[in-house]
Amino acid sequence: MKKSCILVIDDEDIFREDLATILRRAGYTCETAENAVTGIQKAVEHSPDIILSDIAMPDRLGTDILPELQTASPGVAIIMLTAYGDLESALLAFRQGAVDYLLKPITREELLKKIDRLDEQIQLAQEVSRLRKIISAKEDEQRLVGESPSMLSVKHQIERIADVDTPILITGESGTGKEVIAREIHRKSSRKTAPFLAINCGAIPDQLLESELFGHAKGAFTGAAEARMGFFEMAGEGTLLLDEIGDMPLSLQSKLLRALEEKEFFRVGGTQAISLNARIISSTNRNL
Known part of the structure; x- marks a missing residue:
């Protein structure tokens, strides 16, 4: 230099x-x-x-x-x-x-x-x-652009829900910018200085997805030599996008529902409840 x-x-x-x-x-x-x-x-x-x-x-x-x-x-x-x-x-x-x-x-x-x-x-x-x-x-590349009536409507909805502390579901065809919208919601919210994480639920094998989301305790399964945080913990006070939530197995959806309702979860093989502080945004191209 x-x-x-x-x-x-x-x-x-x-x-x-x-x-x-x-x-x-x-x-x-x-x-x-x-x-x-x-x-x-x-x-x-x-x-x-x-x-x-x-x-x-x-x-x-x-x-x-x-x-x-x-x-x-x-x-x-x-x-x-x-x-x-x-x-x-x-x-x-x-x-x-x-x-x-x-x-x-x-x-x-x-x-x-x-x-x-x-x-x-x-x-x-x-x-x-x-x-x-x-x-x-x-970040600019990932922001919403355009001033058409439909795009202005989307921007207005983002402004309205950005600081509403409830789970959000974004639906739309593949390639329509669902993750871009999720990032914009995060950027407009009071959580913007905290992490934004995204995980594609359809790209991870069912048997591994639970561990990726919730983390696992030491010895929870063969090969779990150390405890590991999942995406829920790593997101902290930020935002976690569960992309293609429709591909998540039903058995795991019930555990996700409990975590959202109780605002806490357990690592796989763990016995200590962990607070869920992140805001959860889900997206799918399916008709749920």
Whole structure:
């Protein structure tokens, strides 16, 4: 991953260029400015990730230009450069949004230790932002689109039932978007920050489906070496979609009915009741 872009603002030519040389050799892109005014201009031009700014400069104090640097490059991390007798100004800079300071004279080791650590934080934040955008884009793909009368009617029903805490049945032909509707109900509800899980009841063998839904206790059957949570537990306070509920065997439907009525269930082979906190949505293409 590409390292951060850094802007060094300092009126001491040799010191400024020495810092820039160290940073460039360490793999960073580095711009320099000899005064506050030029520093603000370069912050606008290059949108650096990190700014190293001297506090005491002839034209303006580094603490005075902090707000302008933050406006020029939103989210920038600013480190103040200060002499030993200027710690009070460094503390002022902290209150104005600087993330750290370096005392002059600065060794190569001190500089790179702070910059490398800050660069790691920036790269991590950028990766988190990238992943959030991917997730958001995928969620957008799964949302309802269209403004036809029938689609507006569906959207209105979703708004009306989103926070109604009762089981929901969605019916429709295969491929008509039943899971999309279930996800939209979840997204519009107060449970939206909790998990949304879906299980296709018709795709799992009958003898395994009960264990997948309710979980099982240790030793419940051959091969059950450890206790295991089922979908009802994993859904927590969120939403569980039972897709193709019409394919669920009748014997299991009766256990599901009891769980919905009593708001509790037992793992296969278990003796301790477990609370059912998730909202259950079922879907089917059959005429039940």
